[in-house]
Amino acid sequence: MSKKKLKKTLVEQILDQKKIPHEGIKMNILEGQNPLNLEEKDVYKTLALKNNKDQAIIGIVPINQHLSLKKLAQASSSKKVAMIPLKDLQKTTGYVHGANNPVGIWQTKKFPIFIDKLAETEDFIVVSAGEIGRSIKINPKDLASLVQAQFSDLIE
Numbered sequence: 001m002s003k004k005k006l007k008k009t010l011v012e013q014i015l016d017q018k019k020i021p022h023e024g025i026k027m028n029i030l031e032g033q034n035p036l037n038l039e040e041k042d043v044y045k046t047l048a049l050k051n052n053k054d055q056a057i058i059g060i061v062p063i064n065q066h067l068s069l070k071k072l073a074q075a076s077s078s079k080k081v082a083m084i085p086l087k088d089l090q091k092t093t094g095y096v097h098g099a100n101n102p103v104g105i106w107q108t109k110k111f112p113i114f115i116d117k118l119a120e121t122e123d124f125i126v127v128s129a130g131e132i133g134r135s136i137k138i139n140p141k142d143l144a145s146l147v148q149a150q151f152s153d154l155i156e
Helices: 010-017 069-075 086-093 102-109 117-121 140-147
Strands: 022-026 044-051 056-062 081-083 113-116 125-128 134-138 150-152
Touching: 010 022, 010 102, 010 134, 044 069, 044 086, 044 102, 044 125, 056 086, 056 102, 056 117, 069 081, 069 150, 102 113, 102 140, 113 117, 113 140, 117 140, 117 150, 125 140, 134 140, 140 150
Parallel strands: 056 113, 113 150
Antiparallel strands: 022 134, 044 056, 044 081, 125 134
């Protein structure tokens, strides 16, 4: 019996097109779906914020950590930043809560992206693939290069 191949997400198609190595994963670690037995420190959340000039900024941190608003503001040369209200999220990023991902956001919006510096020394991190329950395992330096992200100290 053959395993049904998952249709690639738009994010995976972009990575294929740009020849960036990655692995697509069907998972939702928050609901206990973790087929690769990943540690929480390997799975990153993509958070959308706005600064004092109403510009969107993306912060990426491990799911087991809290984003420091003060540190992201500093990294992005903003006076302050705040989370984008849920009701405005899809309109701003193009993605629903839980599906925000740096690749898709960069492709369409070119918002500045900051990845916590913990990722810089890892062989891989896992981020959303643009759909709920779908993720990609990718080298953080490859990801940062593609989306022109900066590695910064972002966690509290």
